[in-house]
Amino acid sequence: MPRVIIGAPLFNHEKDLPEALESILSQTYRDFALVLVDDGSSDRTPEIAREYEALDPRVRYIRNPARLGMVDNTRRSFEVARELHPEAEYFSFASDHDLWHPRWLQQLVEALDAHPEVVLAYPLNRRIGASGEVLARKPWAFDTFGVHGGWARLRLNMLRMSAGNMLYGLYRVGDLAAVGVYRRVLVPDRLLLTELAIRGQFKQVPQVLWFRRWYGRIFSLGRQRANFFPGRRPLYMYAPWWISHGVCLFWNYAVQGVGEPRVSKRAGAALALRYIVFSGAFHLWQSLRAVRIALLERAELLRPYERRVRMISREVQRRGIVDWTSAHLKPYVGAKARRRARAQLRKRVQQGGAAALRGPAKRALKAFRALPLVRSRLVPSLLKQELDQVPAAPIVAELEQQLARLRKSKGPIIIGPWISEVGFELLYWIPFLNWAVAEYGLDQRRLIVVSRGGARPWYEHLTSEYLDVLQVCPLDEYRRLNADRWADGGNQKQFDVTAMDRDILARVQKTLGLADAQVLHPMLMYRLLRYYWFEKAAATLLTRHTAYRPLAPLAGEAPAELPDDYVAVRFYFRPSFPDTPENRRFAADMIRSISRELPVVLLNTGISLDEHEDLQVTGSHGVIRVDHLMTPGNNLEVQTRIIARARAFVGTYGGLAYVAPFYGVPVIGFYSEESELIPAHLDVGWRLGRLVGTSAFAMDTRSVPLLGTLFDLTGAGPAARETAGSSALAR
Numbered sequence: 017m018p019r020v021i022i023g024a025p026l027f028n029h030e031k032d033l034p035e036a037l038e039s040i041l042s043q044t045y046r047d048f049a050l051v052l053v054d055d056g057s058s059d060r061t062p063e064i065a066r067e068y069e070a071l072d073p074r075v076r077y078i079r080n081p082a083r084l085g086m087v088d089n090t091r092r093s094f095e096v097a098r099e100l101h102p103e104a105e106y107f108s109f110a111s112d113h114d115l116w117h118p119r120w121l122q123q124l125v126e127a128l129d130a131h132p133e134v135v136l137a138y139p140l141n142r143r144i145g146a147s148g149e150v151l152a153r154k155p156w157a158f159d160t161f162g163v164h165g166g167w168a169r170l171r172l173n174m175l176r177m178s179a180g181n182m183l184y185g186l187y188r189v190g191d192l193a194a195v196g197v198y199r200r201v202l203v204p205d206r207l208l209l210t211e212l213a214i215r216g217q218f219k220q221v222p223q224v225l226w227f228r229r230w231y232g233r234i235f236s237l238g239r240q241r242a243n244f245f246p247g248r249r250p251l252y253m254y255a256p257w258w259i260s261h262g263v264c265l266f267w268n269y270a271v272q273g274v275g276e277p278r279v280s281k282r283a284g285a286a287l288a289l290r291y292i293v294f295s296g297a298f299h300l301w302q303s304l305r306a307v308r309i310a311l312l313e314r315a316e317l318l319r320p321y322e323r324r325v326r327m328i329s330r331e332v333q334r335r336g337i338v339d340w341t342s343a344h345l346k347p348y349v350g351a352k353a354r355r356r357a358r359a360q361l362r363k364r365v366q367q368g369g370a371a372a373l374r375g376p377a378k379r380a381l382k383a384f385r386a387l388p389l390v391r392s393r394l395v396p397s398l399l400k401q402e403l404d405q406v407p408a409a410p411i412v413a414e415l416e417q418q419l420a421r422l423r424k425s426k427g428p429i430i431i432g433p434w435i436s437e438v439g440f441e442l443l444y445w446i447p448f449l450n451w452a453v454a455e456y457g458l459d460q461r462r463l464i465v466v467s468r469g470g471a472r473p474w475y476e477h478l479t480s481e482y483l484d485v486l487q488v489c490p491l492d493e494y495r496r497l498n499a500d501r502w503a504d505g506g507n508q509k510q511f512d513v514t515a516m517d518r519d520i521l522a523r524v525q526k527t528l529g530l531a532d533a534q535v536l537h538p539m540l541m542y543r544l545l546r547y548y549w550f551e552k553a554a555a556t557l558l559t560r561h562t563a564y565r566p567l568a569p570l571a572g573e574a575p576a577e578l579p580d581d582y583v584a585v586r587f588y589f590r591p592s593f594p595d596t597p598e599n600r601r602f603a604a605d606m607i608r609s610i611s612r613e614l615p616v617v618l619l620n621t622g623i624s625l626d627e628h629e630d631l632q633v634t635g636s637h638g639v640i641r642v643d644h645l646m647t648p649g650n651n652l653e654v655q656t657r658i659i660a661r662a663r664a665f666v667g668t669y670g671g672l673a674y675v676a677p678f679y680g681v682p683v684i685g686f687y688s689e690e691s692e693l694i695p696a697h698l699d700v701g702w703r704l705g706r707l708v709g710t711s712a713f714a715m716d717t718r719s720v721p722l723l724g725t726l727f728d729l730t731g732a733g734p735a736a737r738e739t740a741g742s743s744a745l746a747r
Contacts, residue, residue, distance in 0.1 A: 465482045
């Protein structure tokens with residue numbers, strides 16, 4: 017008998033139903049049964065459900081003889097599931113249009129197994145649009161884990177509950193049966209969660225494991241009356257919902273005593289009264305909020321000011337009025353503020369002087385170039401390259417001085433910490449270190465590399481001493497510090513030594529017991545190469561300060577899940593490959609086409625460390641997921657080991673696409689918004705492929721149909737056209 021039963025009420029969602037069922041049946045936790053209860057759908061829902069029932073023995077399909085409505089059909093899905101599997105321990109509802117991560121069920125079962133006091137476990141979720149695109153709204157977070165008092169849990173639940181975000185979790189069957197699942201009232205999910213809060217704690221798994229399809233603001237009491245009770249509706253349906261909830265609680269707990277001995281009849285009466293008061297106030301607040309939203313939709317000019325007031329209010333609530341006021345006055349008062357003002361004034365004077373001299377200096381330089389002797393006697397190309405790099409000359413001099421000091425110093429040298437993008441680390445930082453170590457003869461026994469996410473394999477040719485940032489800085493704290501760094505600097509680039517850098521360096525020295533260590537910070541590389549990236553210097557600035565070479569072969573065995581021959585794939589969203597329905601379809605079609613030729617190993621991590629979000633792909637034949645092998649501290653090492661053994665790498669251009677050439681693996685990276693790319697990066701990617709002797713392509717998604725045309729011109733058939741992107745690469 018299965019430990020878990022999943023009840024899915026169905027009604028007229030033929031478009032999304034196959035994808036929803038695929039995501040449920042692709043769960044890594046396999047000990048479950050899925051019961052589909054159709055409430056008289058008039059589309060293709062019955063045929064789709066019967067197809068899956070025939071394909072998978074865990075699926076059972078039942079169709080109601082008459083339309084029950086959403087409330088009664090939800091109750092029936094629970095009752096039928098229990099009748100079919102009376103020994104099941106856990107139960108979950110599922111919809112016919114949402115998506116679930118493959119680890120959804122496994123994580124929730126582990127949460128309930130580990131905490132007997134928890135009656136409901138549910139994950140973080142993200143809203144997705146009708147075409148599957150992830151919407152901008154951040155995940156909602158709340159639970160009552162660790163709150164042992166029933167009244168305290170109930171109060172928190174009434175004030176902060178978001179029933180729609182909590183409903184599709186995992187329940188203990190006994191507790192769900194004891195509270196009667198859905199009562200025949202409006203907004204029944206709030207009443208269900210209120211009664212469960214009395215019985216135990218709620219625990220939220222801090223991972224995004226559920227993708228809630230969102231069709232816009234469709235909530236209304238009138239719509240609920242029509243969908244919940246399609247036949248004759250009781251008159252109490254037209255009373256305020258919090259009144260009907262309170263009456264229901266009073267009848268069940270104060271009159272019938274269903275909560276005894278945990279909740280006495282007197283306590284049940286008090287519960288009903290409190291619920292009416294709190295829920296009535298909550299409904300009033302919701303109504304006022306709806307009025308505010310309606311006003312802002314009609315008065316667009318007020319929206320920025322309203323948003324600013326809300327942000328200030330939240331910050332004051334979080335920090336307190338005294339701390340907030342002192343923090344905002346701190347930049348303008350005191351000795352430190354005066355020093356900062358003097359430094360800013362000095363900087364502005366220097367910048368003004370430089371700006372005043374820049375024009376005459378450029379004219380003098382142009383006149384110098386025009387001298388006949390210079391043009392005819394000196395080597396023009398060499399002179400041009402040197403003069404083009406004049407803006408970077410002070411940075412080059414500073415770099416040389418700092419590297420010379422490092423060579424003369426004694427003791428360890430900390431390289432990093434690297435907390436910026438993966439692409440810049442592979443494409444520039446490591447080649448820069450190759451050059452610096454060789455050019456200045458830095459003793460590799462003194463080097464200690466500090467990076468994040470398990471990047472050790474990328475540095476093994478430089479030193480065996482590696483320390484991961486996440487070993488000294490917990491993940492939640494790392495995310496908070498990184499968010500503050502972004503807020504101050506506006507991006508991930510390490511152009512300066514920030515407070516986060518100093519904090520990490522202090523922790524590294526304390527962990528390793530280093531009393532006096534020198535630092536080779538990424539700031540040096542960023543400040544130098546920005547002149548090349550933004551076309552203020554010739555390519556020689558890059559070639560003279562970098563050394564591109566293959567990375568050291570990886571020791572150890574490959575993960576057991578990998579086939580002998582496969583293509584590594586990772587599509588994620590970024591400005592050059594934004595989250596659009598077209599890009600989602602393109603990535604899904606590409607994965608499907610490749611999987612028909614070779615197994616696909618999907619490198620989704622399920623981990624959020626930066627602004628890049630993975631494209632979620634549901635179960636498909638020939639697609640192997642490895643996200644269960646990855647943690648925040650090892651995900652880059654796991655992905656590197658998989659890419660290094662792959663036939664090829666296909667995915668979003670940038671980031672991990674640069675790993676493959678360093679291990680001699682061909683790569684095709686796709687983009688759809690060329691305006692978001694810096695031409696210098698494309699040029700370096702091409703140079704990298706040539707230097708390490710492998711093919712590396714960056715391709716606009718709109719150019720892919722050209723492959724099909726070429727296959728037509730050479731006489732290839734439709735099958736070859738369909739798999740052009742994968743077959744050509746595999747060969």
